[in-house]
Amino acid sequence: MLIGMAFPSSEKISELIAHILDSHHLDEESIKVNRAGAKSAVIIAVDADDRPDLDKLEVVSGDISDALDAAEANGEVNFGAGYTLELSTPGVDTPLTATRHWRRNRGRKVAVTVADRTSFYRIGALNDAETSAILITREGKKLQVVEHELASEAKAVVEIEFANVPADEQALAELTYDEAITWREENK
Incomplete structure (x- = not known):
C-alpha cells in the first residue's frame, strides 16, 4: 500500500x-x-x-x-x-429524476407530489422529444389522460402495487403519446 x-x-x-x-x-x-x-x-x-x-x-x-x-x-x-x-439496481423508492426513469417505469403506478399535494397516476408513453409523459388517472370510474412535463418541479416515486393493473389503465399506458392525446380528446 x-x-x-x-x-x-x-x-x-x-x-x-x-x-x-x-x-x-x-x-x-x-x-x-x-x-x-x-x-x-x-x-x-x-x-x-x-x-x-x-x-x-x-x-x-x-x-x-x-x-x-x-x-x-x-x-x-x-x-x-x-x-x-x-x-x-435502484430500489423502487428511488425518485424518478431522469427521462430514462420515466421510460423504464411505463405502465407502473407513480405518486407525483407538487407543493405538498400528492396525486397517483399510471405512467404512459413519453413524447418523441422525451420532455413530457402521459399520466393516466381515474376520477371515479372515468379514466383521464394528462400530460406531465418532466422538467417540472414535481417529485415522483413509483408505488408498489399488489393488485393486478386494471385492463383499461394498462391499455392506455400502452398507447403511444399521440394516441393517448387523441384518446383524451375523443373521451372528454
Whole structure:
C-alpha cells in the first residue's frame, strides 16, 4: 500500500468504471463511497432499459472489482485496508429524476407530489422529444389522460402495487403519446 494516494471519491470511481458500464449497456444511477474502519464500502447502483438480472450484475461486479483493484495496484487510488463492493439496481423508492426513469417505469403506478399535494397516476408513453409523459388517472370510474412535463418541479416515486393493473389503465399506458392525446380528446 502506498501512503500518498488519495482515498477515491465517487467521481473517481465513476471515471474508473465508466467504460465497464458502457460495455454492458448500463447507466450509473448512483455511487457512494463510505470510508469506514477496516474495510470501506463502494456502493454502486446501475440500471438499463432491459433491467439487468443477477447473472449480469455478477459479471459486471467482477469487472468493476478487477478495475478497482488494478487502479489501486497502479497507484491511482488507495482503499486503505480494503473495500467491499456492493452492486445493485435502484430500489423502487428511488425518485424518478431522469427521462430514462420515466421510460423504464411505463405502465407502473407513480405518486407525483407538487407543493405538498400528492396525486397517483399510471405512467404512459413519453413524447418523441422525451420532455413530457402521459399520466393516466381515474376520477371515479372515468379514466383521464394528462400530460406531465418532466422538467417540472414535481417529485415522483413509483408505488408498489399488489393488485393486478386494471385492463383499461394498462391499455392506455400502452398507447403511444399521440394516441393517448387523441384518446383524451375523443373521451372528454
